[in-house]
Amino acid sequence: MPTTVHAPLAGVVRALAEVPDPVFAAAMVGPGLAIDPTGAGRVTATAPVSGVVSALHPHAFVVVTAEGRGVLVHLGIDTVQLRGAGFTVHARRHQEIRQGEAVVTWRPGEVAAGGRSAWCPVVALDAAAVTELVAPSSDVAAGAPLLLWA
Template sequence: MFHWGKNKKTLELLEVVPPISGKMVELKEVPDPAFAQGHMGAGAAIEPVEGKVYAPFDGKIALLMDKSKHAVIVEHKSGAQVLIHIGIDTVSLKGNGFKAHVKTGAKVKQGQLLLEFDMDMIQAAGLSLLSPVIVPDGLESVDRVEPHVGQEANGHSGLLITVHLKS
């Protein structure tokens, strides 16, 4: 969302659409204290109904966990970043059941397919599918993070997180 300043346009809000289809819930529901207690950053989580991850906004892939493919960080032009972490303890699968469609450094458009994951394989391994989507702590461009939870994310539309940017 752009707002016009006196002589130039400034980006004040970054609206993050849900990158995964499913129920949007509070981070405190994630069965991992680092995420649930906000130690990694603020945001929300999604209980997936489909094993696909889409770009939540236009930007670039700041980091794809190459070996495990269980997490990706997407960076906005403002410098704000969003970590999409598929499931809990899924790094232990060492990439089995995950397929990446992008690499670190790639430019992406909102709605572009980033990753696929095998929900049945993750559950068969006894792991939670609940997927945190957070804005990591310590980003200079971020003022505050406002999660929107309690509804279903259908496809990659709607609003999961509003990031209030510093001007």
């Protein structure tokens, strides 16, 4: 059964190969897209799929569907170096969550002002392939279908 992965936040879609991080750019953890967030103020990243929060850090999280498909959302690049500063976590590890529910609020503008990329990779972990439902350079609304994982 296919899994639809929804955009965790609004912004401009970017090809994963363009992400300024070699691991994401080479799709080493899986295929996907990135989102350059709209707005510099507070932005809340939501669950891209319904499932269980299997990993949770202030800068990144994974939600695993009932079918065992994990989707990684990484808020910015090299944001682990911020040690949680500027991020507010709304979920907890092992929590059941529905697509669209709040997971982390952050300020992409502050990340960018600090010299880091605010781009957010959205990755289908260990997937062979996904179908992009939104073309790179297009705008996407939070909660809109982004990827189809067949």
